[in-house]
Amino acid sequence: MHPLSIKDIRSSFINATRSEAAKLTPPGNFDSLDWDNLDFLGWRDEKMPLRGYLVVPTDQGPSGILLRAPESGARKNRAVLCELCRDVFSKEDVLLWVARRAGQSGRDGNTVGTLICADFICSANVRREPPASEIQPDPAAVVARQVGELRERTDRFHSRVLKR
Ligand SMILES: [Zn+2]
Structure with missing residues (x-):
C-alpha cells in the first residue's frame, strides 16, 4: 500500500469519533514499516x-x-x-x-465482528511461500493468489462495516 502519515491515519477512520482517533497510539514500528x-x-x-x-x-x-477485542474469553487459539x-x-x-458500524448504524450500537490475527500479521502470513511440490509447483503463484484473497476478504470486511 502507499505509505501514510500519522495524520492521514488519524483522519481516515469511518467508525471512530474524532477523540478516539486523536487518542490512538501509532504502531511502534511505524518508521520502519515495509x-x-x-x-x-x-x-x-x-x-x-x-x-x-x-x-x-x-x-x-x-x-x-x-476495532475492539472483547474483555475476556475472546482469546482464540x-x-x-x-x-x-x-x-x-x-x-x-x-x-x-x-x-462499530460506520455512521448512524454504529451510533445506534450496531457492530460487526470478525476473527483476525491478534497482531494483524496477515500480510506477512500470505507472503510465506509454501514448499514447491507436485501439486504446488509454483510457490510464487500461490503467494500471489493468497495476497489477492487477503485483499478481497479485507475489502469485504470493510464493506460490512460501511454498510448501513
Ligand atoms: Zn490473519
Whole structure:
C-alpha cells in the first residue's frame, strides 16, 4: 500500500469519533514499516491493548476501522482461522475483533465482528511461500493468489462495516 502519515491515519477512520482517533497510539514500528508488502495497516494499541486498528487502502484513499477485542474469553487459539489471511500454519493468536458500524448504524450500537490475527500479521502470513511440490509447483503463484484473497476478504470486511 502507499505509505501514510500519522495524520492521514488519524483522519481516515469511518467508525471512530474524532477523540478516539486523536487518542490512538501509532504502531511502534511505524518508521520502519515495509509498506510495499502490506495489504493493509493493522496494529494493536500499545497503551490500550483491547483496541486495534485496521487501515484499508481503497480507491477513495485510506479507510480506517477502529476495532475492539472483547474483555475476556475472546482469546482464540489456532483452532480458529483468521478470517482475513486464513493462514493454517501460523502459531499466532487470533482474536474476535469487533467494529462499530460506520455512521448512524454504529451510533445506534450496531457492530460487526470478525476473527483476525491478534497482531494483524496477515500480510506477512500470505507472503510465506509454501514448499514447491507436485501439486504446488509454483510457490510464487500461490503467494500471489493468497495476497489477492487477503485483499478481497479485507475489502469485504470493510464493506460490512460501511454498510448501513
Ligand atoms: Zn490473519
